[in-house]
Every structure is written in C-alpha cells, then in structure tokens.
Amino acid sequence: MPLTHDLPAAWTRTDVAEGLGLGTLIAEPCGFTLEANETVAGAQERFSCRFTVHTDLAWVTRNARVETLSPEGAHVVELSGSGGRWTVNGNHAPELDGCVDVDVAATPLTNTLPIRRLGLGPGEFRDIAVARVEVPSLRVCRVAQRYTRLHSSTGPQRYECRGNRFGTHEITVDREGMVLDYEGLAKRLR
Template sequence: MSAYRKHPAAWTRIDGAEGLGVGALIAETDGYRLEASETVADPRDRFACRFTVRTDLAWTTRCTRVETVSERGVHTLELAAAGGKWTMDGKRVHDLDGCVDVDVAATPLTNTLPIRRLGLRPGEFRDIAVAWIDVPSLRVSRVVQRYTRLSSAEGRERYEYRDPTYGAFELTVDREGVVVDYEGLARRVR
C-alpha cells in the first residue's frame, strides 16, 4: 500500500458529468485511512467533496468525515461507529446499526472497503449493509449492497456491485483493491 502514499489514484467521471477525483489508501499502525476529494460539474450541480475514512485492521469503518462545497454552501458530516452502533455528528443513529462499511457516493475509493474486508473468492457474493452518504446533500441512509467477485480478466480482479436503487455495475480493481474502472461512473487516469 505504500505506493498509494506516494502516488494517489486519480479518476475521471464517465457518467455524463465532468469531474475528477483523487484518492489515497494509507496503511497505519492501527488500521487504514482513505483520503480523497472529488470535484464535479454537470448541468444540474457543481460541487467539491473532501473526505477521510478510518478503519481498523479488519477494514471495518470506525469514523468518516465528509465536507462539501456546493451552491447550498459548505457542509460537514461526521459519522462514527463502535461495536456496530453509529453516531452522526455526535448523535446516535439507530438506522445504521449493524453497518460495517461507509460508501461515499462521490468516489469509487470507498468500494475498496468491502472488497478488502470480504476477501471473496471468484463466484462468491455477500450482501452487506452500508452507511451510504449522498454527495453533495450529505444525506445518510442504510443501503444493502451486494458484492460478487467475478473471474479475473486482462490481469485485473473484477467484481459486480449491486444495490436496489442504482442496479448492477462491474468494477475492476488493482492489486490493492482500489477501483480502476467503475462501469458507467469513473475510469482511473493515473
């Protein structure tokens, strides 16, 4: 993972919006840290997002901080999890109990969390509950997502991501589990 400390990944949007995201996966003594930002401009919205996610050594989310700048102003959200119980901006949120991962909608980087944590073999899948953060609104909801590991292709590991709202998308990842291509959303440029 030291390569990401020196060289963060960069993605361009391919979903019709113009945008660029940069993110790094950093190993720490007590877990992992994801640091990323994304700037998006499309006909409906323009925003910038900056976030940090901290996990334990088993890739379980401990805390998340997301900041956005948009036409609605500057907003910040803080989520924390301990023992399967969540707080949002310091207040207990029972709807998120049992979620293990957080998914920041503005970036493919948070897909790394379940990919690394689940350790799926080709053909295996898992349904997981995540704390899904809409960007730029910072609305948080519980979403059930399915990750299925597919067979490798062209030297890349492949996964199918599926949720009940947006459907299914194929993801290819590098050896660190960081997304290279996110079907219909983003493509790694560096």
C-alpha cells in the same frame, strides 16, 4: 496484502460532463485511512467533496468525515461506528446500526473497503449493509449491497456490485483493491 501506492490515484467521472477525483490509501499502525476529494462541474450540478475514512486493521470503518461545497454552501457530516452502533454528527443513528462500511456516493474509493474486508474468492458473494453518504446533500442512509467477485482468468480482479438503490455495476480493481474502472461512475486515469 501491504499497500504500495506512492501517489494518489486519479479518476475521471464518467457519469457527468466534467468530474475529477483524487484519492489514496494510507497504512497506519492501527488500521487504514482513505483520503479523497471529488469535483463535479456539470450543467445540472456543481460541487466539491472531500472526505476521510478511518478503519481498523480488518478494514472495518471506525469513523468518517465528509465535507461538501455546493451552491447551497459548505456542509459537513461526521459518522462514527463502534461495535455495530453508529452515530451521525454525535447522535445515535439506529437505522445504521449493523453497517460495517461507509460508502461516499461521489467516489469509487470507498468501494475498496468491502473489497479488502470481504476477501472474496472468484464466484463468491456477500450481502452487506453500508452507511451511504449522498453527495452533495450529505444525507446518510442505510443501503443493502451485494458484492460478487467475478471469475477472471487474466488481468485485474473484477467485481459486481448490486445495490437496492443504484442498480448493478461492474468494478475492476488493482491488486490493492483500488478501483480502476467503476462502470457508469469513474475510470482511473493514473
């Protein structure tokens, strides 16, 4: 399915008092690039996050760079995956080996990776392991997730995403797999 987005998508965060994100998908000859940023200005936390994820043509993550700016300063983490083996900041991270996707916690955009890669039909589900980057700490950990494509007779595709660390949420996506609504996290503005 070709990408047709001309402009970045914008999301408002629904889990914090003030939060806004902007992100896009870019088709390239050897894969896809996801570019996005998020800014949160809540009573308890304030940070900005910028990230880039590169995938191959099958939507398998090759590398990711995540940058944050918070009261603790500016920080960067870089992940690289090849043949199921992962490094974090150039060091082998065996706890991530076997992960295929990167999930940047501050954004709904990285949900596009497994949605596009898995190609689920209505009622189908897959259990996957992802390298999750917590924001703003940039702590990287392995997380089990289950994506289930829900039956939808009309309108956008809907998925249930269940994770061992964050519960179950319904995700509604456009025809390219970009999130329109992520229950409890973000809602697409444009």
